[in-house]
Amino acid sequence: MDDALVDGGGEGQPRDDRLREEVVHELKKVIDPDLKKDIVTLGFIKNLKIDFTKGAVSFTLELTTPACPVKDQFVQVCTSLLEALEWVTAGSVQIDITSQKASSSRQQPGSEGIPPGLRQVSFIIAVASCKGGVGKSTVAVNLAYTLQHMKAKVGIIDADVYGPSLSYLIPLQCDGVRGTPDGLMVPLEHRGVKLMSYGFIKPGDYAALRGPLASGMVRQMITGTAWGELDYLVIDLPPGTGDIHMTVAQSVRVHGAVIVTTPQQLSLVDVEKGLRVFDQLKIPTLMVVENMSYFTCGTCHTRHEIFQRPPHTIARLQDEYGIDRTHWCRLPIDQRLTVPQEATHTQQRREGDDDAYEPLECPPATFPFVLTVDSHDPVWESFRQIAETVARGLSASRFADNRPRVRMTDDMMMEVTIPCASPPPPAPPPAAVSNGPAVADNGTSGEGQGATNGHVGALEASELMSGVAGEDVLLVPARTVRLACRCAECIDEFTGKAKLQPWRVPRDVVADRINPTGNYAVTIHWSDGHESIMAYAVLERVARKHADQQRPKGD
Template sequence: MVSNKEVLDALSVIIDPDFKKDIVSLGFVKNISIKDGSVSLDIELTTPACPIKNEFQKNAEEVLSALDGVESVKVNMTAREVKKSEKNKGGLEHVRNILAVASCKGGVGKSTIAANIARELSARGFKIGLLDADIFGPSVPTLFNIHKPDIQADKDKNMIPYEQNGLKIMSFGFFLGDSPAILRGPIVSGYIQQLLTGVAWGDLDYLIIDMPPGTGDIQLTMTQTVQLNGAVMVTTRQALSLVDVAKGIEMFEKVNVPMIGVVENMSYFDCTNCGSRHYIFGGDEENVVTKKYGLKTLMQLPIKVDSGIIGHLDKDFTDPDIKELVDNVVRAIGMKAFDKNTTPQYEFDDEKLSFTWPDGTRSVVKNLDLRADCGCAVCVDEYSGEKLLKVEDLPKDIKPTEITPLGNYALKITWSDGHASGIYPYKQIRKLETVV
């Protein structure tokens, strides 16, 4: 009869493409049962919507069926239980994951991307809710062609979300109609609280929140009211949008919301006449956000004529770009939930910063070298890329006065010359390091 060790050895050839490790060493294999010639087990993934779960299941069945003495194989695909937050009460009590889709400026396509993520996840069979929390400019009713729905309340006086093809939707725009939203601060906060906790979402795998643009009191109220599992930032390649990405990163990090990554929207367009790809907002194929801030670029989405048209969701449509985006978002959420000890330990003195990296490597970077390599808008022209900072103008004895880690991708450093707007990705730091 086949042994547990043989089963685990066989499964260890299956490599997770994100973590670059086998599923056994990652602890994904659970509850192995061997009886006569029958083998059953669970493969517990980091997220229920993992886009490669079918591949894992197929590979596991194949390698186990090839073992001598195995007559039947049953592989159950499960997902790690998310610990529920005490913050998420009321209508959010049975929501397993809450993902915010945010931007620091309007007009970058945030609502369209949030709607597409929710629509695609729902189409894959998951229980999904979409909350349009953009109080001042609710777009979801227009995107989904929902006008003046009859919203009812349950016995607990929680609003029952509108449902379209299995996707649960709630928007302030349902109550506003076509009238403009003229609201003051305290009233806005009250509406936000009601939308966040006063909707009867029921059992959901994911609630996607279309956040209001910006980084002010409204956004802080939302992050303090509910526990978000992560945030996706939407931007474009335009310099004014890129400058504000840093503000969004800092806001979410301050309130302990993990940054999942950035979607670079309207990144390029493919000409149907000449067949060439054009980056009309500048740059080239390089992921400018990743280079500048160290945050993962989840997708570079092209400009398309029909990209903002969702309309009737009862009409089937397939957009390969959206499918790839959702795959990348889900995988990034899973990695963020599982990722442990991927940031370096660091200390600093009057001359240098010293790092001990997760692989045990130790290195140093001179204070002056790192300060001179700042890529913020004060130090580098956002339009031309020209270096504005002159090294000879920096104090030779410059040193950090405060260092704030930003997730597992960068450090925000305040320097003794008063400069505080620089974000330094770990990849940038490693290019300047000297291994010791």
């Protein structure tokens, strides 16, 4: 048991120990939907205190991120479960919420190599697009402010030193960037979000940097800024997949990526390119944002789909990269999100050579969209979805052991073990309940029961979170997995068509070695000499599909 659980008020009396056990037993039923483990095992419960005479329970719930989108449900479910205990008085369960400090989570082997300015930064998110003019910076900035709105500490860095747009999107009165005594740059701050951009360092001077100089400046802005304590640092990468991306990946550990695109065929092909680049850099892609995707008409108030969205490309992204509907968000064409500057910068750079480049004089855009609307706005809803998906993906990635495990069995099958949470077991019959620990009736049990009944609806609403953490064990023939390889040798990179001819794969192919790769994939060395890097999501899908096919019809 976690040491922290034994803190506070435990007098060692048998009764208190028993009540404590009861509380822990109830809390173990609460499962984190992303980490697939109960909150006691995850070490989220700190400072548990019990006051039997008042029928009161209090504890601190230490979540992985202050932007945890399900923290209200956690409180609701914990409260319902504890108030159902006979001796707990309704309204006497007190839960304080904190989140793990960046500094403590960083205290792990290898943290010596982290630049001083970044030591207290928990998660680094890269926002990328293969093309300019897709509204990438708008998405990055609004994502940062949405995370901040969700109570996280956030910084954003504009890594597009060729055409910085942060200083347009957040036009601050600024006469250069100050330094700290130990040689770090002090980020600007706006509405609680820390900002760094070349546009703040050298306003108007965008033509001076190119090639290695530009990469050096980006590295300096990321590693040489005194970010302080941050939950999230958002890096707005320049369009394309060039040197700056490599520089960023080599300078810091990026925990997740967001790819921004538009619905045209070409841009979706670009998404695949982006996914592959991040795959190679071992950075999981958490979200694809399809910007300028539809138009909500001011006259008839309906959605107008003005682009042909290629269904095959979208299906392929799901099959091969695990980018399903939850990791895909569409934003409308919305005047309020339009930022002409970014498009113009890119246009200009593509057409002329570097020397012909002239910074544009643009009127500053309004402050970030998410700060200007109320919470009923559908576009704000979309940004909340993006921020929540990103926050959940990052939290889950911190806990390595919620990944599936893969091994070969003796009979040419691969065994894929997937952590999951199953629904709670059926409630024990009333007789079993009265067999519980005998507790003196102090007159509160009646209230406790009443409260439970009052919470039935709430419990149902959060059903997903109350259950039993477990595992799904799936068996799939090794050859089926081998045939599902989507590497460049097996799948044509440009057409997406299969290049691998199944008859070439031996019937008795097996995996000789299986090694975890990054936190989202395994590398499989096959007995036919081939090597596959396979995302857990893909592996899981292949295994589940096989299991479904094995199941008799009508089951």
